[in-house]
Amino acid sequence: MLLRIVKNIIVKVIGIGLFYSAFLIAMFYIKNINQKGFKVLLKRFIAAIGFIIVAIFAIECLRGNGDIL
């Protein structure tokens, strides 16, 4: 039981970290929203996809009782 609780805590820490990185990606997107050019556009596109993936992982980590570890 103790091990499960510890696992749960670790998973939640990872989830919070992922959420924070998702937030950072979103901030990157917002910073570059007004810039022109193909490179920036590509970066933004990658950031958007990365945001979705990271956010999905974060939610997956945060729900449940740490079963995915």
Add this chain to the structure above:
Amino acid sequence: MKKLGSKDRRRLKKERLASKNYVRIPKKDKPKKSHYSGKIYDEYMYPPDGPKECGKFGLRIVGIYIGILLGLGEIDLDKSFLEIVESFIKGWFPWGMSGILCYVLGNYVSPTFGCKRVYLDFDHREESYVRIFGRNHKFDNLKGVIIDKKKGIGAKLGAKHLVKFYRKEDNKYIGCLFSQCFDTQINDVISALIQYGGVLENEEIYTGEIRTNHNYTEPTEDWI
């Protein structure tokens, strides 16, 4: 600025390690906080705000849960005390613990990896140091070159500006600082450099008063 190859970099590293001319500050001689004026000076590092908020949030969740548990009657009188504790630990305790862990990681662990320590003191000119590659250098003996960084590993880490430091007397390369995710810190260094007669990449020399909330990314017409 000429771009450095890997051999050059290796040579510079060797030189840096060979030089023993750095300043070592004994703990008792470190500038005290009361000497500092304004928010420029950076005795401690800027932690990222996100994990801090997570920690506060987690603590609050635990507090609210305890409040509900005690006040609003999740306490079933048929249950024993241990059962109540067990349900608490199974349910909401991990959230609070993870919040506290995030707080600790974000405030005390990540800054040791994430950024470099800088202490500057403009009022006490002889006591201002900058810490580069683990060594304290006197600001007076240094010449800084500010470089807009758009390529390379620094840019990938989120750095926008890089300051290369050279020794004044023999133009020896000492090291560099770049803004990782801590924009304020590098801005402090840059504003200090401007006050001390900093050199920009295109050899322009900026002198003048420092702006505490100076943002390097803004247009540079009104600097001087």
